[in-house]
Amino acid sequence: MSNNEGKTKPRGRPQRADARRNRERLLSAARTVFATNGANASLQGIAREAGVGIGTLYRHFPSRENLYTAVYEHEVDHLVALAASRTQAPDPVAALRDWLQALVSLVATKTGMISALAISAETKSAVSQATSARLIDALGSLLDRCVTQKLLRDALSARDVLHAVVGMCLIQTEPDWQQRVAPMIDVLIDGLRRPAGD
């Protein structure tokens, strides 16, 4: 699915057993803590929750972005797979719409993931760029098909659309925010439709 970035580094020698174990503990703790306290949660707290020293956390995940990437790797995998499975869908625009809604749903259940995406977009570290690129590619495959079939205009790049949707999610705070974003996505897609006579 994903190249093993950060998961098991292709070193000369395999990782030691305790290191592997601690890594898993950290990921598990981070998932919980990010979901509870948001993406700005204290890293010390995560290490504590994992029963591990702070130094160990920083060795496995040198930066906050590295931790984000690893924690949400499965989710990104899922979205990439979803896009791949719909590249032959009979209605490409619906496929695009569904994918964006899936992104929103996913992000809605994983408190902290949006902020993680946003923070990743800000700090242009290589690891964040990679995650971002995977999502853009997935979205791009769906969007391109709509454009090629002249169902949508070519007004926005996949990157733009992704940024727009992530941005919309970012400022939402109410518990029902997912219901607020859904119509925004519909409007955005409607805005990309070709005028009837074109």
Place this chain on the structure above:
Amino acid sequence: MSNNEGKTKPRGRPQRADARRNRERLLSAARTVFATNGANASLQGIAREAGVGIGTLYRHFPSRENLYTAVYEHEVDHLVALAASRTQAPDPVAALRDWLQALVSLVATKTGMISALAISAETKSAVSQATSARLIDALGSLLDRCVTQKLLRDALSARDVLHAVVGMCLIQTEPDWQQRVAPMIDVLIDGLRRPAGD
């Protein structure tokens, strides 16, 4: 223009001269520092820049949001006035579009203002709500007119549109980001247009 929220508190006795002076120094310093270092800049740094103790800063602006509100009050005033001046424009959709672009332009020149708006949206303090409400009202007056004249569907509330646009700006990082957002706004408005035959 604006009610004097935070500017000159209607106390029994007028503010002391040194207090007034320090307040201006703080605002001036905050404007500079926010523009340079973004909205997360250190408050200690602002106090230092202003040549004032940290305690003085906190007395004048008990929370970060208070400082944001005061710093960007003029900008919000400007947007409110702009909306008021266009409520009779011949083309209401163009007026709406222009206003949103003006918002983006303003925000583009004032590094830190978007984050300030976003942070204000998150922390639902009364003072932030007030600023937010002023912008929503301004935008609402333009949007309502489009809807009343059946030029646009009322699929989104003014609040939704504002959030969408602010969100779009929020994740932009490149220097040319304003050029990237402009077409997004156009697409959004196109998505709100009624189908030709409606």
Place this chain on the structure above:
DNA sequence: TCAATATACGGAGGCGTCCTCCGCTTTGTA
């Protein structure tokens, strides 16, 4: 002009977070 007093100032201090560094421990191997 000179107290007297309300008002405002400043910054030390307590707390929490970030991240690095390095002496000690554990694991895998010969």
Place this chain on the structure above:
DNA sequence: TACAAAGCGGAGGACGCCTCCGTATATTGA
């Protein structure tokens, strides 16, 4: 079993937040 290599942990220095209170200053009334 012994010895590297790999990994662990947490103390420590830096920084930012915000409060609290002793000190200073502007204003006012006599």
